[in-house]
Amino acid sequence: MPEGDTVWLTAHKLHGALAGGLLTRTDFRLPELATTDLSGRTVIEVVARGKHILLRTSDELTLHSHLMMDGSWTASRNGKRLFGQSHPAHHLRVVLETAEVTAQGHRVHDVRIVPTARESDLVGHLGPDLLGPDWDVAVTTSRLLSTPDRMIGPALLDQRNLAGLGNLYKCELLFLRGVSPWAPVSSVADLPAMMVLAHRLLRANRDTWAQVTTGVNRPGQQTWVYERGSKPCRRCGTPIRRADQHEPGHGRLGDPRARSTYWCPHCQPGPGP
Template identity: 50%
Template structure:
Protein backbone atom coordinates (compact mmCIF):
# COMPACT_ATOMS: atom_id res chain seq x y z
CA UNK A 1 0.00 0.00 0.00
CA UNK A 2 1.50 3.39 -0.97
CA UNK A 3 1.98 5.65 2.06
CA UNK A 4 1.63 9.41 2.19
CA UNK A 5 5.34 9.95 1.58
CA UNK A 6 5.16 7.91 -1.63
CA UNK A 7 2.30 10.07 -2.91
CA UNK A 8 4.11 13.25 -1.81
CA UNK A 9 7.21 12.23 -3.78
CA UNK A 10 5.10 11.39 -6.83
CA UNK A 11 3.52 14.84 -6.61
CA UNK A 12 6.92 16.51 -6.36
CA UNK A 13 8.19 14.68 -9.43
CA UNK A 14 5.04 15.40 -11.44
CA UNK A 15 5.28 19.09 -10.53
CA UNK A 16 8.82 19.23 -11.83
CA UNK A 17 7.85 17.53 -15.08
CA UNK A 18 4.45 19.01 -15.90
CA UNK A 19 3.76 22.35 -14.21
CA UNK A 20 3.84 25.30 -16.58
CA UNK A 21 3.53 23.14 -19.68
CA UNK A 22 0.65 22.62 -22.08
CA UNK A 23 -0.47 19.03 -22.51
CA UNK A 24 0.17 17.58 -25.95
CA UNK A 25 -1.49 14.37 -24.79
CA UNK A 26 -4.19 14.05 -22.16
CA UNK A 27 -5.90 10.65 -22.00
CA UNK A 28 -8.04 9.36 -19.14
CA UNK A 29 -8.71 5.63 -19.48
CA UNK A 30 -11.39 5.45 -16.82
CA UNK A 31 -14.98 4.33 -17.46
CA UNK A 32 -16.50 7.63 -16.34
CA UNK A 33 -13.88 9.85 -17.97
CA UNK A 34 -12.96 7.98 -21.15
CA UNK A 35 -14.42 10.71 -23.39
CA UNK A 36 -12.45 13.50 -21.70
CA UNK A 37 -9.50 14.91 -23.65
CA UNK A 38 -7.16 17.09 -21.58
CA UNK A 39 -4.96 17.99 -24.55
CA UNK A 40 -4.33 21.73 -24.75
CA UNK A 41 -4.77 22.42 -21.04
CA UNK A 42 -1.79 23.79 -19.12
CA UNK A 43 -0.81 22.15 -15.83
CA UNK A 44 -0.74 24.81 -13.12
CA UNK A 45 -0.03 22.66 -10.07
CA UNK A 46 0.21 19.20 -8.53
CA UNK A 47 -0.63 18.73 -4.85
CA UNK A 48 -0.67 15.69 -2.60
CA UNK A 49 -3.18 15.44 0.23
CA UNK A 50 -2.57 12.31 2.28
CA UNK A 51 -2.81 9.49 -0.26
CA UNK A 52 -4.68 11.63 -2.80
CA UNK A 53 -3.13 13.53 -5.71
CA UNK A 54 -4.60 16.64 -7.36
CA UNK A 55 -3.33 17.75 -10.77
CA UNK A 56 -4.61 21.24 -11.55
CA UNK A 57 -5.20 22.86 -14.94
CA UNK A 58 -5.55 26.40 -16.24
CA UNK A 59 -9.24 25.96 -17.05
CA UNK A 60 -10.09 25.71 -13.35
CA UNK A 61 -10.36 21.93 -13.18
CA UNK A 62 -8.43 19.37 -11.16
CA UNK A 63 -7.77 15.69 -11.85
CA UNK A 64 -8.15 13.75 -8.62
CA UNK A 65 -6.45 10.35 -8.34
CA UNK A 66 -6.02 7.96 -5.43
CA UNK A 67 -3.30 5.33 -5.26
CA UNK A 68 -5.37 2.88 -3.16
CA UNK A 69 -3.38 -0.35 -2.70
CA UNK A 70 -1.21 -0.42 -5.82
CA UNK A 71 -1.50 2.76 -7.88
CA UNK A 72 1.51 4.70 -9.16
CA UNK A 73 2.66 7.42 -11.57
CA UNK A 74 5.69 6.88 -13.81
CA UNK A 75 7.60 9.49 -15.80
CA UNK A 76 9.11 8.73 -19.21
CA UNK A 77 10.83 10.46 -22.08
CA UNK A 78 8.63 10.63 -25.19
CA UNK A 79 8.83 7.36 -27.10
CA UNK A 80 10.32 5.41 -24.20
CA UNK A 81 8.84 2.01 -23.41
CA UNK A 82 6.50 2.03 -20.43
CA UNK A 83 7.38 -0.26 -17.51
CA UNK A 84 3.94 -1.74 -17.06
CA UNK A 85 1.19 -3.41 -19.08
CA UNK A 86 -0.95 -1.17 -21.23
CA UNK A 87 -4.20 -2.55 -19.79
CA UNK A 88 -3.24 -1.12 -16.37
CA UNK A 89 -2.79 2.43 -17.66
CA UNK A 90 -5.49 4.82 -16.45
CA UNK A 91 -4.04 8.22 -17.38
CA UNK A 92 -1.50 9.63 -19.83
CA UNK A 93 -0.41 13.25 -19.42
CA UNK A 94 2.20 14.26 -21.97
CA UNK A 95 4.12 17.52 -22.40
CA UNK A 96 6.74 18.11 -25.10
CA UNK A 97 9.63 16.48 -23.22
CA UNK A 98 7.97 14.22 -20.61
CA UNK A 99 5.11 11.74 -20.35
CA UNK A 100 3.40 10.94 -17.05
CA UNK A 101 1.64 7.57 -17.01
CA UNK A 102 -0.72 6.58 -14.21
CA UNK A 103 -0.99 2.85 -13.53
CA UNK A 104 -3.80 1.15 -11.57
CA UNK A 105 -5.45 4.43 -10.53
CA UNK A 106 -8.78 2.89 -9.59
CA UNK A 107 -10.27 6.13 -8.23
CA UNK A 108 -10.34 9.12 -10.55
CA UNK A 109 -12.47 12.24 -10.88
CA UNK A 110 -12.35 15.57 -12.70
CA UNK A 111 -13.62 18.30 -10.38
CA UNK A 112 -13.56 22.12 -10.29
CA UNK A 113 -10.39 23.24 -8.52
CA UNK A 114 -12.51 25.42 -6.26
CA UNK A 115 -14.47 22.32 -5.26
CA UNK A 116 -11.58 19.95 -4.42
CA UNK A 117 -13.05 19.56 -0.95
CA UNK A 118 -15.59 17.26 -2.58
CA UNK A 119 -12.90 14.58 -2.85
CA UNK A 120 -10.48 15.44 -0.02
CA UNK A 121 -12.58 17.45 2.43
CA UNK A 122 -13.27 14.42 4.62
CA UNK A 123 -9.58 13.94 5.41
CA UNK A 124 -7.88 14.80 8.66
CA UNK A 125 -4.80 17.04 8.72
CA UNK A 126 -2.19 15.97 6.18
CA UNK A 127 1.00 15.07 8.03
CA UNK A 128 3.04 16.31 5.05
CA UNK A 129 1.14 19.57 4.57
CA UNK A 130 3.55 22.43 3.79
CA UNK A 131 1.35 24.63 5.96
CA UNK A 132 1.78 22.38 9.00
CA UNK A 133 1.98 24.33 12.22
CA UNK A 134 0.43 24.54 15.71
CA UNK A 135 -3.14 24.74 14.37
CA UNK A 136 -2.96 21.62 12.20
CA UNK A 137 -0.98 19.75 14.85
CA UNK A 138 -3.62 20.58 17.46
CA UNK A 139 -6.42 19.45 15.14
CA UNK A 140 -4.65 16.14 14.53
CA UNK A 141 -4.22 15.58 18.27
CA UNK A 142 -7.90 16.32 18.90
CA UNK A 143 -8.92 13.88 16.16
CA UNK A 144 -6.73 11.11 17.51
CA UNK A 145 -7.84 11.57 21.11
CA UNK A 146 -11.53 11.82 20.21
CA UNK A 147 -12.09 8.06 20.50
CA UNK A 148 -9.88 6.97 23.41
CA UNK A 149 -11.22 3.40 23.45
CA UNK A 150 -10.55 2.75 19.77
CA UNK A 151 -7.76 0.35 18.82
CA UNK A 152 -4.67 2.44 18.14
CA UNK A 153 -3.72 0.52 15.00
CA UNK A 154 -7.08 1.25 13.41
CA UNK A 155 -7.10 4.90 14.46
CA UNK A 156 -3.70 5.48 12.83
CA UNK A 157 -4.95 4.06 9.53
CA UNK A 158 -8.12 6.16 9.53
CA UNK A 159 -7.44 9.00 7.09
CA UNK A 160 -10.19 11.04 8.71
CA UNK A 161 -8.02 11.25 11.84
CA UNK A 162 -4.73 12.16 10.14
CA UNK A 163 -3.96 11.76 6.45
CA UNK A 164 -0.90 9.97 5.10
CA UNK A 165 -0.20 7.01 7.36
CA UNK A 166 -0.44 3.52 5.88
CA UNK A 167 0.17 0.03 7.15
CA UNK A 168 3.96 0.32 7.24
CA UNK A 169 4.01 3.41 9.42
CA UNK A 170 1.18 2.43 11.73
CA UNK A 171 2.92 -0.90 12.38
CA UNK A 172 6.29 0.70 13.02
CA UNK A 173 4.81 3.52 15.12
CA UNK A 174 3.12 1.04 17.46
CA UNK A 175 6.47 -0.69 17.93
CA UNK A 176 8.32 2.57 18.57
CA UNK A 177 5.59 3.65 21.01
CA UNK A 178 6.00 0.31 22.83
CA UNK A 179 2.35 -0.76 22.66
CA UNK A 180 0.28 -3.42 20.95
CA UNK A 181 -1.68 -2.12 17.92
CA UNK A 182 -4.77 -3.49 19.69
CA UNK A 183 -4.22 -1.21 22.69
CA UNK A 184 -6.68 1.67 23.02
CA UNK A 185 -5.70 5.13 21.82
CA UNK A 186 -5.71 6.22 25.46
CA UNK A 187 -2.58 4.10 25.99
CA UNK A 188 -0.39 6.63 24.20
CA UNK A 189 0.32 10.35 24.29
CA UNK A 190 -1.53 11.76 21.24
CA UNK A 191 0.88 14.70 20.93
CA UNK A 192 3.90 12.38 20.79
CA UNK A 193 2.09 10.04 18.41
CA UNK A 194 1.17 12.76 15.90
CA UNK A 195 4.69 14.20 16.07
CA UNK A 196 6.19 10.75 15.45
CA UNK A 197 3.97 10.13 12.43
CA UNK A 198 4.92 13.42 10.83
CA UNK A 199 8.63 12.96 11.59
CA UNK A 200 8.72 9.46 10.08
CA UNK A 201 6.94 10.56 6.91
CA UNK A 202 9.18 13.60 6.44
CA UNK A 203 12.29 11.51 7.06
CA UNK A 204 11.44 9.44 3.99
CA UNK A 205 9.46 11.85 1.83
CA UNK A 206 12.25 12.83 -0.55
CA UNK A 207 13.37 9.29 -1.44
CA UNK A 208 11.73 6.04 -2.53
CA UNK A 209 13.25 4.07 0.38
CA UNK A 210 11.22 4.02 3.60
CA UNK A 211 13.26 3.50 6.75
CA UNK A 212 12.06 3.70 10.35
CA UNK A 213 15.29 2.36 11.86
CA UNK A 214 17.56 4.97 10.32
CA UNK A 215 19.31 2.35 8.18
CA UNK A 216 18.90 1.95 4.43
CA UNK A 217 20.64 -1.38 3.90
CA UNK A 218 18.85 -4.50 2.73
CA UNK A 219 16.66 -5.98 5.47
CA UNK A 220 17.64 -3.19 7.84
CA UNK A 221 14.98 -0.57 7.22
CA UNK A 222 12.15 -1.72 9.51
CA UNK A 223 11.74 -2.84 13.11
CA UNK A 224 8.88 -5.33 12.69
CA UNK A 225 7.12 -4.59 9.40
CA UNK A 226 7.29 -7.59 7.02
CA UNK A 227 9.54 -9.47 9.48
CA UNK A 228 7.10 -12.23 10.47
CA UNK A 229 8.79 -15.18 12.16
CA UNK A 230 12.10 -13.37 12.52
CA UNK A 231 13.70 -12.16 15.76
CA UNK A 232 12.89 -8.73 17.11
CA UNK A 233 15.82 -6.38 16.56
CA UNK A 234 15.63 -5.28 20.20
CA UNK A 235 14.88 -8.37 22.27
CA UNK A 236 15.04 -11.39 19.96
CA UNK A 237 11.39 -12.43 20.41
CA UNK A 238 9.91 -13.86 17.24
CA UNK A 239 7.78 -11.31 15.36
CA UNK A 240 4.18 -12.44 15.02
CA UNK A 241 1.21 -11.33 12.97
CA UNK A 242 -2.55 -11.03 12.89
CA UNK A 243 -5.07 -9.17 10.76
CA UNK A 244 -6.58 -5.97 12.09
CA UNK A 245 -9.73 -4.53 10.57
CA UNK A 246 -12.73 -6.00 8.75
CA UNK A 247 -12.95 -7.71 5.37
CA UNK A 248 -11.19 -5.88 2.55
CA UNK A 249 -10.07 -3.18 4.99
CA UNK A 250 -8.09 -5.68 7.09
CA UNK A 251 -4.34 -5.17 7.13
CA UNK A 252 -1.65 -7.57 8.29
CA UNK A 253 -0.17 -6.31 11.55
CA UNK A 254 3.29 -7.21 12.85
CA UNK A 255 4.05 -7.19 16.56
CA UNK A 256 6.73 -8.12 19.10
CA UNK A 257 4.79 -9.27 22.15
CA UNK A 258 7.73 -8.52 24.45
CA UNK A 259 8.43 -4.97 23.30
CA UNK A 260 4.74 -4.25 22.67
CA UNK A 261 2.72 -5.43 25.67
CA UNK A 262 -1.04 -5.26 25.59
CA UNK A 263 -4.10 -7.01 24.18
CA UNK A 264 -3.98 -8.84 20.88
CA UNK A 265 -5.90 -11.57 19.04
CA UNK A 266 -4.36 -15.03 18.43
CA UNK A 267 -1.06 -14.46 16.66
CA UNK A 268 0.93 -16.49 14.17
CA UNK A 269 4.52 -16.40 13.02
CA UNK A 270 3.38 -16.82 9.42
CA UNK A 271 2.66 -14.24 6.74
CA UNK A 272 -0.99 -15.16 6.13
CA UNK A 273 -2.95 -14.71 9.35
CA UNK A 274 -6.68 -15.32 9.36
CA UNK A 275 -8.82 -12.28 8.56
CA UNK A 276 -11.49 -11.14 11.02
CA UNK A 277 -15.11 -10.79 9.93
CA UNK A 278 -16.45 -8.25 12.44
CA UNK A 279 -17.37 -5.03 10.58
CA UNK A 280 -15.56 -1.87 11.65
CA UNK A 281 -15.25 1.76 10.58
CA UNK A 282 -14.38 2.51 6.99
CA UNK A 283 -11.13 4.22 6.06
CA UNK A 284 -10.91 7.10 3.57
Protein backbone atom coordinates in the same frame (compact mmCIF):
# COMPACT_ATOMS: atom_id res chain seq x y z
CA MET B 1 -1.41 0.64 -0.25
CA PRO B 2 1.34 3.24 -0.81
CA GLU B 3 2.17 5.35 2.22
CA GLY B 4 1.83 9.11 2.26
CA ASP B 5 5.53 9.65 1.60
CA THR B 6 5.34 7.60 -1.62
CA VAL B 7 2.29 9.55 -2.77
CA TRP B 8 4.01 12.84 -1.89
CA LEU B 9 7.10 11.87 -3.89
CA THR B 10 4.97 10.76 -6.85
CA ALA B 11 3.16 14.11 -6.87
CA HIS B 12 6.47 15.95 -6.47
CA LYS B 13 7.95 14.10 -9.47
CA LEU B 14 4.84 14.72 -11.57
CA HIS B 15 4.98 18.40 -10.67
CA GLY B 16 8.60 18.61 -11.77
CA ALA B 17 7.78 16.90 -15.06
CA LEU B 18 4.52 18.66 -15.97
CA ALA B 19 4.18 21.98 -14.14
CA GLY B 20 4.19 24.91 -16.55
CA GLY B 21 3.67 22.64 -19.54
CA LEU B 22 0.83 22.93 -22.02
CA LEU B 23 -1.10 19.68 -22.42
CA THR B 24 -0.99 18.70 -26.09
CA ARG B 25 -2.79 15.35 -25.75
CA THR B 26 -4.74 13.56 -23.07
CA ASP B 27 -6.19 10.06 -23.12
CA PHE B 28 -8.48 8.68 -20.43
CA ARG B 29 -9.01 4.94 -20.74
CA LEU B 30 -11.90 4.89 -18.35
CA PRO B 31 -15.55 4.61 -19.43
CA GLU B 32 -16.73 7.64 -17.47
CA LEU B 33 -13.98 9.89 -18.90
CA ALA B 34 -13.48 8.30 -22.33
CA THR B 35 -14.49 11.44 -24.25
CA THR B 36 -12.73 13.92 -21.94
CA ASP B 37 -10.02 16.10 -23.47
CA LEU B 38 -7.83 18.38 -21.35
CA SER B 39 -5.49 19.41 -24.17
CA GLY B 40 -4.84 23.14 -24.49
CA ARG B 41 -4.66 23.60 -20.73
CA THR B 42 -1.50 24.42 -18.78
CA VAL B 43 -0.56 22.34 -15.76
CA ILE B 44 -0.20 24.71 -12.82
CA GLU B 45 0.85 22.27 -10.13
CA VAL B 46 0.62 18.71 -8.87
CA VAL B 47 0.23 18.20 -5.13
CA ALA B 48 -0.50 15.39 -2.72
CA ARG B 49 -3.26 15.50 -0.12
CA GLY B 50 -2.78 12.52 2.13
CA LYS B 51 -2.87 9.59 -0.29
CA HIS B 52 -4.63 11.56 -3.04
CA ILE B 53 -2.93 13.24 -6.02
CA LEU B 54 -4.35 16.53 -7.32
CA LEU B 55 -3.23 17.93 -10.69
CA ARG B 56 -4.45 21.50 -11.18
CA THR B 57 -4.78 23.24 -14.55
CA SER B 58 -4.85 26.84 -15.73
CA ASP B 59 -8.64 26.98 -16.10
CA GLU B 60 -9.13 25.91 -12.48
CA LEU B 61 -9.85 22.26 -13.08
CA THR B 62 -8.40 19.49 -10.93
CA LEU B 63 -7.59 15.96 -12.06
CA HIS B 64 -7.84 13.68 -9.02
CA SER B 65 -6.35 10.20 -8.73
CA HIS B 66 -5.65 7.69 -5.98
CA LEU B 67 -3.03 4.94 -6.12
CA MET B 68 -4.93 2.50 -3.85
CA MET B 69 -3.03 -0.82 -3.68
CA ASP B 70 -1.64 -1.12 -7.19
CA GLY B 71 -1.64 2.29 -8.90
CA SER B 72 1.39 4.26 -10.03
CA TRP B 73 2.50 7.11 -12.28
CA THR B 74 5.44 7.23 -14.67
CA ALA B 75 6.91 10.03 -16.75
CA SER B 76 9.36 10.09 -19.66
CA ARG B 77 11.04 12.75 -21.78
CA ASN B 78 12.03 12.03 -25.36
CA GLY B 79 11.75 8.32 -24.70
CA LYS B 80 13.92 8.47 -21.57
CA ARG B 81 12.15 7.52 -18.37
CA LEU B 82 12.20 10.21 -15.69
CA PHE B 83 10.68 8.07 -12.94
CA GLY B 84 8.49 5.02 -12.44
CA GLN B 85 8.63 1.46 -13.68
CA SER B 86 7.28 0.03 -16.91
CA HIS B 87 3.85 -1.64 -16.95
CA PRO B 88 1.84 -3.78 -19.37
CA ALA B 89 -0.19 -1.72 -21.81
CA HIS B 90 -3.49 -2.97 -20.38
CA HIS B 91 -2.67 -1.31 -17.04
CA LEU B 92 -2.73 2.14 -18.62
CA ARG B 93 -5.58 4.39 -17.47
CA VAL B 94 -4.45 7.99 -18.08
CA VAL B 95 -2.05 9.62 -20.55
CA LEU B 96 -0.99 13.28 -20.24
CA GLU B 97 1.36 14.71 -22.85
CA THR B 98 3.15 18.03 -23.22
CA ALA B 99 5.63 18.97 -25.95
CA GLU B 100 8.41 17.31 -23.94
CA VAL B 101 6.94 14.92 -21.39
CA THR B 102 4.59 11.95 -21.40
CA ALA B 103 3.06 11.04 -18.04
CA GLN B 104 1.11 7.82 -17.64
CA GLY B 105 -1.16 6.67 -14.84
CA HIS B 106 -1.17 2.89 -14.46
CA ARG B 107 -4.06 1.28 -12.59
CA VAL B 108 -4.81 4.61 -10.92
CA HIS B 109 -8.15 4.72 -9.16
CA ASP B 110 -10.96 7.16 -8.47
CA VAL B 111 -9.93 9.32 -11.44
CA ARG B 112 -12.15 12.39 -11.49
CA ILE B 113 -12.12 15.90 -12.89
CA VAL B 114 -13.70 18.61 -10.77
CA PRO B 115 -13.50 22.40 -10.50
CA THR B 116 -10.53 23.22 -8.28
CA ALA B 117 -12.89 25.15 -6.00
CA ARG B 118 -14.69 21.84 -5.31
CA GLU B 119 -11.67 19.71 -4.38
CA SER B 120 -13.10 19.50 -0.88
CA ASP B 121 -15.83 17.24 -2.29
CA LEU B 122 -13.09 14.63 -2.76
CA VAL B 123 -10.58 15.33 0.03
CA GLY B 124 -12.40 17.57 2.49
CA HIS B 125 -13.03 14.67 4.86
CA LEU B 126 -9.32 14.10 5.46
CA GLY B 127 -7.57 15.01 8.67
CA PRO B 128 -4.37 17.07 8.82
CA ASP B 129 -1.84 15.93 6.22
CA LEU B 130 1.40 14.62 7.71
CA LEU B 131 3.34 16.10 4.78
CA GLY B 132 1.11 19.07 4.06
CA PRO B 133 1.00 22.71 5.15
CA ASP B 134 -2.06 21.95 7.29
CA TRP B 135 -0.25 19.48 9.57
CA ASP B 136 -1.34 20.16 13.14
CA VAL B 137 -0.44 17.93 16.08
CA ALA B 138 -3.15 19.36 18.34
CA VAL B 139 -5.95 18.88 15.79
CA THR B 140 -4.86 15.32 15.01
CA THR B 141 -4.59 14.43 18.69
CA SER B 142 -8.06 15.82 19.31
CA ARG B 143 -9.52 13.78 16.46
CA LEU B 144 -7.94 10.59 17.76
CA LEU B 145 -9.24 11.24 21.28
CA SER B 146 -12.76 11.83 19.97
CA THR B 147 -13.12 8.01 19.95
CA PRO B 148 -11.23 7.12 23.15
CA ASP B 149 -12.29 3.46 23.24
CA ARG B 150 -11.19 2.73 19.68
CA MET B 151 -8.07 0.61 19.18
CA ILE B 152 -5.07 2.77 18.35
CA GLY B 153 -4.01 0.69 15.33
CA PRO B 154 -7.16 1.23 13.23
CA ALA B 155 -7.47 4.80 14.57
CA LEU B 156 -4.07 5.68 13.11
CA LEU B 157 -5.09 4.33 9.72
CA ASP B 158 -8.31 6.34 9.67
CA GLN B 159 -7.52 9.12 7.20
CA ARG B 160 -10.14 11.31 8.86
CA ASN B 161 -7.83 11.54 11.88
CA LEU B 162 -4.56 12.09 10.05
CA ALA B 163 -3.89 11.85 6.33
CA GLY B 164 -1.01 9.89 4.86
CA LEU B 165 -0.22 7.25 7.47
CA GLY B 166 -0.30 3.69 6.14
CA ASN B 167 0.15 0.22 7.55
CA LEU B 168 3.95 0.17 7.46
CA TYR B 169 4.28 3.36 9.46
CA LYS B 170 1.45 2.33 11.78
CA CYS B 171 3.36 -0.80 12.78
CA GLU B 172 6.71 0.97 13.06
CA LEU B 173 5.32 3.95 14.96
CA LEU B 174 3.58 1.80 17.55
CA PHE B 175 6.72 -0.28 18.05
CA LEU B 176 8.92 2.78 18.50
CA ARG B 177 6.48 4.17 21.09
CA GLY B 178 6.08 0.80 22.85
CA VAL B 179 2.31 0.71 22.35
CA SER B 180 0.17 -2.35 21.63
CA PRO B 181 -1.82 -1.93 18.38
CA TRP B 182 -4.90 -3.16 20.29
CA ALA B 183 -4.64 -0.63 23.11
CA PRO B 184 -7.50 1.88 23.35
CA VAL B 185 -6.63 5.38 22.23
CA SER B 186 -7.37 6.74 25.71
CA SER B 187 -4.64 4.57 27.24
CA VAL B 188 -1.84 5.79 24.97
CA ALA B 189 0.67 7.91 26.84
CA ASP B 190 1.61 11.22 25.20
CA LEU B 191 -0.33 11.04 21.94
CA PRO B 192 1.15 14.39 20.79
CA ALA B 193 4.66 12.89 20.98
CA MET B 194 3.47 9.96 18.86
CA MET B 195 2.15 12.40 16.25
CA VAL B 196 5.45 14.30 16.23
CA LEU B 197 7.29 11.02 15.60
CA ALA B 198 4.85 10.06 12.81
CA HIS B 199 5.60 13.37 11.12
CA ARG B 200 9.36 12.84 11.50
CA LEU B 201 9.21 9.34 10.00
CA LEU B 202 7.37 10.42 6.85
CA ARG B 203 9.45 13.58 6.44
CA ALA B 204 12.64 11.51 6.68
CA ASN B 205 11.50 9.24 3.82
CA ARG B 206 9.58 11.55 1.51
CA ASP B 207 12.49 12.30 -0.86
CA THR B 208 13.32 8.67 -1.66
CA TRP B 209 11.35 5.63 -2.77
CA ALA B 210 12.89 3.59 0.07
CA GLN B 211 11.12 3.51 3.44
CA VAL B 212 13.56 3.23 6.32
CA THR B 213 12.69 3.49 10.02
CA THR B 214 15.78 1.86 11.52
CA GLY B 215 18.32 4.22 9.95
CA VAL B 216 19.85 1.31 7.99
CA ASN B 217 18.96 1.33 4.31
CA ARG B 218 19.97 -2.21 3.46
CA PRO B 219 17.68 -5.06 2.37
CA GLY B 220 16.19 -6.82 5.37
CA GLN B 221 17.29 -4.10 7.79
CA GLN B 222 15.01 -1.20 6.95
CA THR B 223 12.18 -1.80 9.43
CA TRP B 224 11.82 -2.80 13.07
CA VAL B 225 8.77 -5.07 12.87
CA TYR B 226 6.94 -4.57 9.57
CA GLU B 227 6.95 -7.77 7.46
CA ARG B 228 9.25 -9.42 10.03
CA GLY B 229 6.76 -11.96 11.39
CA SER B 230 8.47 -14.77 13.43
CA LYS B 231 11.85 -13.05 13.19
CA PRO B 232 13.58 -11.92 16.41
CA CYS B 233 12.88 -8.41 17.65
CA ARG B 234 15.87 -6.17 16.94
CA ARG B 235 15.68 -4.88 20.52
CA CYS B 236 14.85 -7.86 22.75
CA GLY B 237 14.99 -10.98 20.57
CA THR B 238 11.35 -11.95 21.12
CA PRO B 239 9.75 -13.33 17.92
CA ILE B 240 7.78 -10.67 16.09
CA ARG B 241 4.11 -11.58 15.77
CA ARG B 242 1.71 -10.97 12.90
CA ALA B 243 -2.08 -10.82 12.89
CA ASP B 244 -4.92 -9.36 10.87
CA GLN B 245 -6.05 -6.38 12.90
CA HIS B 246 -9.76 -5.71 12.89
CA GLU B 247 -12.33 -3.84 14.93
CA PRO B 248 -15.59 -5.17 16.40
CA GLY B 249 -18.27 -4.66 13.79
CA HIS B 250 -15.70 -4.09 11.04
CA GLY B 251 -15.15 -7.58 9.65
CA ARG B 252 -13.56 -10.76 10.94
CA LEU B 253 -10.04 -12.05 11.25
CA GLY B 254 -9.00 -12.95 7.73
CA ASP B 255 -11.30 -10.32 6.23
CA PRO B 256 -9.56 -8.94 3.11
CA ARG B 257 -10.21 -5.42 4.41
CA ALA B 258 -8.04 -6.13 7.45
CA ARG B 259 -4.36 -5.26 7.32
CA SER B 260 -1.58 -7.39 8.76
CA THR B 261 -0.23 -5.94 11.97
CA TYR B 262 3.29 -6.71 13.15
CA TRP B 263 4.35 -6.15 16.74
CA CYS B 264 6.65 -7.33 19.51
CA PRO B 265 4.62 -8.63 22.47
CA HIS B 266 7.51 -7.87 24.84
CA CYS B 267 8.34 -4.34 23.70
CA GLN B 268 4.67 -3.48 23.16
CA PRO B 269 2.88 -4.87 26.23
CA GLY B 270 -0.87 -4.68 26.50
CA PRO B 271 -3.91 -6.22 24.83
CA GLY B 272 -3.40 -8.54 21.88
CA PRO B 273 -5.57 -9.79 19.02
